[in-house]
Amino acid sequence: MRNTPNPKLELDALIVGAGFSGLYMLYQLRRMGFSARIYEAASDVGGTWYWNRYPGARCDTESAQYSYSFSDELQQEWSWSMRYAGQPEILKYLNHVADRFDLRSDIVFDVRIQSAIFDEEKNHWKIQTSQGETIPARFCIMATGCLSSPNFPKIEGLESFAGPVYHTGLWPNEEIVFDGKKVGIIGTGSSAIQIIPLVAEKAEHLYVFQRSPNYTIPAHNGPLDDEHQQKIKSNYADIRKKARLLPAGFLQDYNDKSAFDLTLEGRQREYEKRWAHGGLPFLASFSDLQYNEEANNTAGAFVRGKIREEVEDPKIAELLSPETILGCRRLCVDTGYYETFNRSNVSLVDVSKSPIDKITAEGVAVSGKSYRLDSLILATGFDAMTGTLLRIDIRGREGNTLENKWISGPSTCLGLMMAGFPNLFTITGPGSPSVLTNMITSIEQHVEWISKCLGYLRENDIGQIEPTVKAEDRWVEHNNDLAAKTLRYKCESWYLGSNIPGKPKTFMPYIGGFAFYAEKCAQVASAGYEGFMLTANRSGDKKLKTN
Ligand code: NA7
Numbered sequence: 081m082r083n084t085p086n087p088k089l090e091l092d093a094l095i096v097g098a099g100f101s102g103l104y105m106l107y108q109l110r111r112m113g114f115s116a117r118i119y120e121a122a123s124d125v126g127g128t129w130y131w132n133r134y135p136g137a138r139c140d141t142e143s144a145q146y147s148y149s150f151s152d153e154l155q156q157e158w159s160w161s162m163r164y165a166g167q168p169e170i171l172k173y174l175n176h177v178a179d180r181f182d183l184r185s186d187i188v189f190d191v192r193i194q195s196a197i198f199d200e201e202k203n204h205w206k207i208q209t210s211q212g213e214t215i216p217a218r219f220c221i222m223a224t225g226c227l228s229s230p231n232f233p234k235i236e237g238l239e240s241f242a243g244p245v246y247h248t249g250l251w252p253n254e255e256i257v258f259d260g261k262k263v264g265i266i267g268t269g270s271s272a273i274q275i276i277p278l279v280a281e282k283a284e285h286l287y288v289f290q291r292s293p294n295y296t297i298p299a300h301n302g303p304l305d306d307e308h309q310q311k312i313k314s315n316y317a318d319i320r321k322k323a324r325l326l327p328a329g330f331l332q333d334y335n336d337k338s339a340f341d342l343t344l345e346g347r348q349r350e351y352e353k354r355w356a357h358g359g360l361p362f363l364a365s366f367s368d369l370q371y372n373e374e375a376n377n378t379a380g381a382f383v384r385g386k387i388r389e390e391v392e393d394p395k396i397a398e399l400l401s402p403e404t405i406l407g408c409r410r411l412c413v414d415t416g417y418y419e420t421f422n423r424s425n426v427s428l429v430d431v432s433k434s435p436i437d438k439i440t441a442e443g444v445a446v447s448g449k450s451y452r453l454d455s456l457i458l459a460t461g462f463d464a465m466t467g468t469l470l471r472i473d474i475r476g477r478e479g480n481t482l483e484n485k486w487i488s489g490p491s492t493c494l495g496l497m498m499a500g501f502p503n504l505f506t507i508t509g510p511g512s513p514s515v516l517t518n519m520i521t522s523i524e525q526h527v528e529w530i531s532k533c534l535g536y537l538r539e540n541d542i543g544q545i546e547p548t549v550k551a552e553d554r555w556v557e558h559n560n561d562l563a564a565k566t567l568r569y570k571c572e573s574w575y576l577g578s579n580i581p582g583k584p585k586t587f588m589p590y591i592g593g594f595a596f597y598a599e600k601c602a603q604v605a606s607a608g609y610e611g612f613m614l615t616a617n618r619s620g621d622k623k624l625k626t627n
Contacts, residue, residue, distance in 0.1 A: 091115050093534070094207050094217035096193045096472070099127015101507040101523045102223035103174065104148065107181050108531040118183075118223075119209060121192040125178045127225050129170045134251040134457075136274035137167035140360060140413040141518050143304070144312045145330045147173065149320040150524060154180065156316075159309055164301045164359070164413070195473035196220050198502065203543055203621050205503065219534065221505045222469060226515050226589075229467030231580060233266065233460045236438040247458045248275060258282040261454040264444050266436070268294055270412045272459035276426075277416040279457070285425045287451050289444060291432050293402045295383050296412035300358035327593030329513070329521030332361040339366040339375035351382040363407045370407060370566050380406045390418040399430055408571035410515075464574040465510045465588040466490050476501035489577070489586030491556045493547035493611060494601055496526060502546035502615075505530050510588040511555060515575070517594045525594070529601050533609065543617035551611025563587035 093109055095102045098120035109116035122130045129137075139146045143160035158176065161169060178184050192210040199206050205220040230249035232238070238245070246256065248271040263283040265272055268290045280286045312319065323331045339347055347366075354362045368375040384401045391397035400421060420426055429446055437445040443453040466486060474482035477500050485491070485500060492498050495512025496505055507526045508514035514522050537545060563569050569576070569587060577583035590597055604610050 089115075089216075090204055091117055091215065091217040093117075093219040093221055094119065094205070094215055095221045095223050096120075096207075097127055097223035097225060097228075098122070098125040098178075098187050098189075099129070099223065099225055100148075100174070100520060101225070101527065102127070102221075103177055103181075103183055104150065104523060104527045105221055105223055105507065105530065106183050106186055107150075108527055109534070110186065112531060112535055114534065116186060117215075118187040119191050119193055119207075119215075120187055120189050121210075123189050124175070125184075125187065126171045126174050127223075128227060129167055129174060131228070132249055132251065132271070133167050133171070133253065134246070134248040134271065134275050135256075135278040136276075136415075137248075137251075137271070138164050138274055138299075138301070138415075139170060140164065140270070140299070141330055141520075142359070143169075144309075145319070145323060145518055146170075146520055148177065148520060148524065149316070152316070156313055160304055162301055163304055164299050193472055195475070196504070197473075197475045197479075198477060198504070200477060203503075203618070219503045219505065221507065221530065222472075222509065223507045224468040224472075226465050226508055226519075227462040229463040229471060230458075231461045231463050231467075232458065234581070235266075235436050238439045240441050241439050241443075241453075241456055242441040243453060243455045245456045245458065247460070248272070249462060256455075258455065260284050262443075262452060263287070263455045263457065264289060264451060264453040265457040265459055266444075267459035267461065268292070269459060269461055270294075270410060271461070272457075273412045273414045273417045275457065275459060277414070277420045280420045280423055280426050283425065285427070287427050287429055287444070287453065289429045289431050289436060289446070290399065291435070292404075293400050294409060294412050295380070295402055295406050296414040296417050297355065297360070297362045297383075298358050299413045299415050300356070301415055323518065323521060324525075324598065325595050327517075327595060328360075328364075329517035329594035332364055333357075334364045334367070336367050338368045339372075339378050340368075341366075347378055348382065351379065355382075355386065359413050360411055363411055370568065373405065373567060373570075376405050376407070376567055380404075387418055390422075392422045396421050396428055399428055404571050405567045408568050409573040410575075461574055461579055463580050463583070464577070465515070466577070466583075467580070469506065469509070474501070474504070476504070487584070489584035490588060491552055493552040493555050494597075494604065495590055496529065496601075497545070497547050497612070499547050499549045499552045502544040510586075511559060511590055513590045513592070513594050513597045516589045516591060521594055525598050525601065529605065532605060536605075536609070537614070540614075541617050542614045543621045544615040545609060545612050547612050554611075559590050559592070560587065563591045566591060 092114040093116040095105050095118045098118045102118045106118050143165040195208045197206045204216045204218050207215045230247045258279050259282045261283055262285050264287045266289045273296050350365050354365050369379055387401050388397045434447045443451045490510035492509050492511040495509045572578035576585050
């Protein structure tokens, strides 16, 4: 699969990552006649959907909307089999996209980018690979994903466990057999909530080590029938257009009423309706759920009631019931999660008050008690949004490192560029609406903004673009102000970086909604890249490739 391009030739753009972002970025830049190439650490396309291949991995945005909109032919010819697509189907889709648009010839697989260093003299990025090559590129585009650096918990003895240890975010590309095994899983976030019901069906016994319970809403997943598919396909243009005007970038039923506009019975009816519909739109039950703690508590109480109804053992139901703000952490979407705890081969081990003491060759020890295990699953999440970028040694002007720039937390302008790092772009970087929206809506908007920007630079013979410190500070401050007014700021979550010890606490995704964000980006571009410094090409600079 690996091609052998000439590493010495300067590229117009080097793209890091072959997931949803990188593939579309390559497609756009090629169409515009730029020379561009993707470098990808995995052996194939897919990004998040390449690595997260654990049983039950599934998208929590409905398939019809979690898909590219840039090609009508593509969206008309592809049919999703389920309301929420599983990882294998999404990966198949991305492979189809790569083949259909003949993208593979410009993707180098099995190569990790180690560093990206800006050469001021030559006005290009020198990008070093794990193969020891250094590739010069005028623009470097980080399409590295938001959840791509798995978090391995620092638990004493983890490496001493005698059986296999699997991280959900680095799942092997082979069938793992849990039949007849004693399996332990650490974590009860979204990934765990998806995998637990499936492993429970196979394992002799499953021990779930839970530090904090999470709210999850049933998916009510099911096949998409032909009639429904046709209806979506014939309305796609309208669905996409409407989605882009909404805060979350996907079409859902927003209720603009306050939870307190209704009586208790009226509220319950709304929650019951949403629970029966399933999925993330539960959070849109009322307009104030993300702003007013009392309103939010009515939703939390409703879900806690459901947990008590579904889980037979009241003590287990109590342990599974969060008392926190619903939707403060990412709301989960499940198939059969709570019922799984009614199985006799599943035990919930509370590690909230007394953490896991240590891991030994035989298993996990908690409060002096040992749980003997054959296999261990870590569903312990990711160093989200900044982790992957900071693992690459990125150096901008005067050799300043990104690590140093972000020492007190990430700062970007529009989640797209950083002051001091000319011609370096991030797709769904911190400061982008990314994970708070339909990722694909945000990705397409970012890719199109970056492509237009590169087109503008070429047309106007501009050699460098970089945000001003002032514009970047304003963007960071604006997001912090917005975040502080919402309930999302009131709990420890990976949005804030609090799942990683020592990580500075900053609300990383942009919280002002997709529609506002896209409007702001368009204004900036149409005002000649307001808030950005544009520097003309110098006489020695290589001109960007044109058609
Ligand atoms: P999450 O949501 O970050 O969940 C990680 C889980 O791992 C969470 O329950 C953590 O408990 C738990 N964890 C982490 N370290 C430990 C230790 N040391 N001991 C016990 N438990 C631990 O990651 P996911 O992969 O599930 O989901 C990430 C996103 O992917 C998700 O939000 C969707 O957007 C898709 P804690 O809550 O910190 O107490």
